[in-house]
Amino acid sequence: MTENQNDNEVKENDILERIKEYIPADADFIKAVYEGPDIAVYVGNISALYADDRIIKNISAAIKKKLIVRSDSSKLLTPEKATEIIRQIVPPEATINDIKFVPEFSEVYIEAFKPGLVIGKGGSNLKRIVMETKWAPKILRTPPMNSDVIKGVRQMMFRETDFRKKFLTSIGKKINQPIMKSEWVKVTSLGGFKEVGRSCMLLETTHSKILIDCGVSPEPSLRGSSANASKDENRAFPYLDSINVPINEIDAVIITHGHMDHMGFIPYLFRYGYEGPVYCTPPTRDLCALLLFDYIKLVQKNAGTPLYEEKDVRKMLMHTITRDYGEVTNVTDEIKLTYHNAGHILGSSILHLHIGEGMYNIVHTGDMKYGFTKLFDPADTRYPRIDALFMESTYGGPNDITPNRQDAEMAMMNSIKETISNKGKVLIPLFAVGRSQELMLVLESYMANHPNFKMDVPVYLDGMLLEASAIHTAYPEYLKASLERMILSNRSPFESEIFEIAKGERSEIVDKGPAVILASGGMLNGGAALEYFKELSSDPRSKLIFVGYNSSSSMGRRLQSGASEVVLPDADGKLVATKVEMKVHTVEGFSGHSDRRQLMNFVSDLRPYPKKVFTMHGEESKCEDLARSIGNKFRIEARAPMNLDSSRLK
Ligand SMILES: [Zn+2]
Ligand SMILES: [Zn+2]
Structure with missing residues (x-):
């Protein structure tokens, strides 16, 4: 030495x-x-x-x-020789799609339609590949549905191996510094407290600074500066400028899930100097890519200036470190992160953060569903320790009780049947990620289980929801076991023959007979759904069915509240008043959020009990009522902080 x-x-x-x-x-x-x-x-x-x-x-x-x-x-076989051996070991039924060698990491990526067959029983094929080629094999699934996003992200990662190696080494050095004992733990609410949108929280200890989520408001009019940006723009983004923490002093950003209100502001951090890691699950990374690139396109289409450019999104993706559920990971020398299933959307997670050696434990729910869905198991309720619980309150009001799923599905199918028998078309506008796939599964299983129900009309899929569904098929292990089995055995309900992918002109579909149209564009503020709505709004036989959240200033909310006339852009972008003759129906019960009862059950079923609860991600009255009710029922300290509140936890 x-x-x-x-x-x-x-x-x-x-x-x-x-x-x-x-x-x-x-x-x-x-x-x-x-x-x-x-x-x-x-x-x-x-x-x-x-x-x-x-x-x-x-x-x-x-x-x-x-x-x-x-x-x-020096020990690696040449790629040619190794390829030959891999092809001998892996049975042809695995259908290898691509083999890529990454000498920087001594790894070989094998992409196949059936990864299980590449891996072999108990990993036997992988073991043989290592032993015989000396390359460490990594397996990737080729999604059965084509996904440009997954292709793009994977290509980028291969292209940037050099950068990734340097980045990971420098992060590793930082994380592996000798543990410094912190004297205190503190959180500051930077967005999404007593409101829905721009979720962001700063977790600080004596030695670490971590951001949990960093999103934008769901109101598109609030995001990106455009000619008609409202004075509410300062409600669109987290209060990062008010905390006196330079962006480059943040040690890590942790994302709970790939919705814009939880991650839509992260590329902006990279634009302004953040160079650190972003932690998320693998599907969350891909959903971020899908939604962030789409956001930039959408703002540009509306002649606005996006908050950041594509290169900033790419920079963010290059800095992601993905972790699966259950993997314990140091994000700084003293803070360990574990992702748990949140049941909300693909890859969504509840965070468990362990600070110091048993000093403090935080559970942060992100958005979560503690109830039945066709896509996911309900949110996890088992954690090693919970000193403080931060929980969402979207439906935390005393009257936020949604109908059970069976009733909701019945209401949905009856509503569809009625319109079809009147020779109308059903338009269901959906958020591309989450509700779209849930609704596809509802329609698919209803048809499969009711052979007598001859709907005999096409179910068209249009817009970004197709790409989002493809990403679901790339990660079957993140779905419910029954659904995973179906996808693994080539019976993916997302590719059921009841669905037709909308190709060509949308007016052609509109001119044809009765149909069900699932289209992206949840609140009718844009996307494929708005295009169909323009064509169908004057048809009294047709029906618009809402199944998800409409924000207060959205077109969707206006229609839901019974507006008989709305202003729509025509082909040249000119705004024209349009009469709404189409029927409008809202079916509740398909939410990816827990309703009030499920939120209370979640707390009640948590093991161990949390010592303290903070509510967030809900309108003011809901956050407050939920906190009060939890406090009364479970006799624990429960509060609804507002944005910019700080709490010392330890
Ligand atoms: Zn969400
Ligand atoms: Zn959210």
């Missing part, structure tokens, strides 16, 4: 040295390096580590970190 090495380096080496002691001698240890929150070990003889499945697991457990094992580059 030389004299100029400081204490940090000694400690750092300690961790990496410790791993060396666990590596069997015949594995021929070469080096260990930090890679984001994980540690990568390079060896001369990788086979020795795969000889017994327990070796890698035991080392991971001992060092309390994920261990990645790699061959030294």
Whole structure:
């Protein structure tokens, strides 16, 4: 050891040295390096580590970190030779789509339609691939439905391997500093408290600063500056400028899920100097890509200036570190993050944050559903410890009781039947991510279980919901087990023959006979749904069915409240008053949020009980009522903070 090495380096080496002691001698240890929150070990003889499945697991457990094992580059077979061997090992039924080698990480990515067959029983094929080629195999699923977003994100990651390696190493060095003991824990509400939208919270300790979510308001008129941007613009974004924390001092951003009100502001952070990691689940990363690129296009189409450009979104994606449910990860030296299922949308999560060695534990629900849906299991209720619970309150009011799912489905199908028998068309405007897929499953299973119900009309799918559905089929393990099985056995309900993808002119569909049209554009503020609405609004036989949330200034809300005339842009963009002859119906019960009863049940079923509760993500009265009711019923301290409130938790 030389004299100029400081204490940090000694400690750092300690961790990496410790791993060396666990590596069997015949594995021929070469080096260990930090890679984001994980540690990568390079060896001369990788086979020795795969000889017994327990070796890698035991080392991971001992060092309390994920261990990645790699061959030294001198030991790797040539890509040509390795490809040949992989093709011999993997059965042809796996249908390999692509094999890519990443020498920087000694990894080979095998993309296939049936990843299970690539992996083999108990991982047997993977083991053979490592042993025979020395490359570490990584498996990717080719979604059965084509997804440009997934292709794009994967290509970008391959293109930028060099950057990723440097980025992960520098993050790793930071995270693996010796643990500094914090004296206090504090949170500041920066958005989404006593309101829905622009969710953002700053978690600070003596040594760490972390942002949890960073979204924009759901009102499109509030986002991006445009000619008609309202004076409410300052309600659109989190209060980041008020906290005196320079953007580059934030250690990490953690996303709960891929909705704009939780992540729509993150590219802006990158535009203004943030260079740190963004943590999310793999599907959340892809949904972020889908919605953020779409947001930029939408603002530009309306002659506005988006908050950020595509390159800022790409920068954000390059800085993401994905984690699956249940993986414990250090996001700073003293804070550990674990994602749990939230049941709200694909990849949505409840965060469990463990600070210090047992010093403080926070559970943050993001948006969550503690009830039945066809897509997901209800939100997780088991956590190691909960000192403070931050929970959403979208439907936290005393009267926010939604009908049960069976009744909702019945109401939906009866409403559709009525319109079809009147020779009309049913238009269902949907948020691309979440409700669209739930509704597709409702229609599909109703048809499958009611063979006597001959609807005999096409169900058209149009807009971004197609791409969002494709992303769902790429991550079956994030869906309910029954749905996962269907997708894995090539019976994906998303590709059922009842659905027709809208191609060509929309007017052609409108001119044809009765039909059901599922179109993106949840609140009718834009998207495919608005285009259909323009064509169908004057048809008294047709019907608009709302199944989701309409914000107060949206076109959807105006129609829901019975407006008989609305102003619509014509083909040249000129605004014209249009009479609404079409019927309008709202069916409740399909929400991806918990209703009041489910919120109370969630708290009641939590193990262990939280010591403190903070409500968020709901209108003021709902946040307050929910906090009061939880306080009274469970005899715990419960509060509804407002934006800019700070609380010292410890
Ligand atoms: Zn959400
Ligand atoms: Zn939300």
